[in-house]
Amino acid sequence: MSDQFIIQDVFKKLEEHYGYFDWWPSHNPFEVMVGAILVQNTNWKNVDKALGNLPQPLNAEAIESIDQEQLAALIRPSGYYNQKAIKLKALLAWFKQYDYDDSRLIPFSVDALRKELLEIKGVGNETADVILTYSLNKPSFVIDAYARRIFERYGLDVPKSYDQFRMLADNAMKHEKHKYDYFHGVLVEHGQQFCNKKPKCDGCPLSDRCRRIGV
Numbered sequence: 001m002s003d004q005f006i007i008q009d010v011f012k013k014l015e016e017h018y019g020y021f022d023w024w025p026s027h028n029p030f031e032v033m034v035g036a037i038l039v040q041n042t043n044w045k046n047v048d049k050a051l052g053n054l055p056q057p058l059n060a061e062a063i064e065s066i067d068q069e070q071l072a073a074l075i076r077p078s079g080y081y082n083q084k085a086i087k088l089k090a091l092l093a094w095f096k097q098y099d100y101d102d103s104r105l106i107p108f109s110v111d112a113l114r115k116e117l118l119e120i121k122g123v124g125n126e127t128a129d130v131i132l133t134y135s136l137n138k139p140s141f142v143i144d145a146y147a148r149r150i151f152e153r154y155g156l157d158v159p160k161s162y163d164q165f166r167m168l169a170d171n172a173m174k175h176e177k178h179k180y181d182y183f184h185g186v187l188v189e190h191g192q193q194f195c196n197k198k199p200k201c202d203g204c205p206l207s208d209r210c211r212r213i214g215v
């Protein structure tokens with residue numbers, strides 16, 4: 001099986017099994033940006049608690065008016081709160097250049113925006129791709145631990161480098177860019193339901209062709 005076939009095959013089977021769903025249904029692009037930072041090294045339950053402590057409806061001006069120490073206290077439930085407050089302030093400083101108006105980012109290419117995001121303190125590859133895909137409507141393939149684990153076990157020779165894996169997946173799925181938000185979501189869903197650290201291979205929708213490498 002070619003790399004391209006493996007990637008397409010996995011997504012085809014997952015879509016058949018789980019159907020299509022909205023993974024990150026927030027329609028507040030700024031809230032998605034904040035969530036992308038808060039979710040680093042924690043789960044969504046903790047992010048939700050932290051988001052609930054922030055002024056509602058969440059907007060950049062409101063966060064700007066809160067000093068860093070206070071912000072850290074509010075987002076405490078998400079863990080690493082001092083570092084995350086610094087990161088949020090850095091993200092805010094970047095967004096301020098565009099008057100906190102995501103529509104001003106529309107003319108930018110995905111690559112140009114990705115480059116800018118990666119220059120922000122605390123924004124790495126995965127966070128940048130989450131912001132691009134879910135907040136700015138600029139699909140960029142999101143790679144995370146679930147993607148790596150599922151594809152490795154399935155039999156793909158997964159590149160170690162984030163960017164090489166992202167480009168490999170992008171190459172295989174670019175005809176369905178509008179579904180990149182779903183693809184990340186369905187891999188997380190599958191990782192949680194079946195392909196966790198201790199996989200439940202019985203009944204797994206990928207079990208017929210999965211090589212179960214390392215299981």
Ligand code: SF4
Binds near residue numbers: 153154201204
């Ligand atoms: S068959 Fe097992 S190892 Fe393969 S994807 Fe399913 S749960 Fe993971």
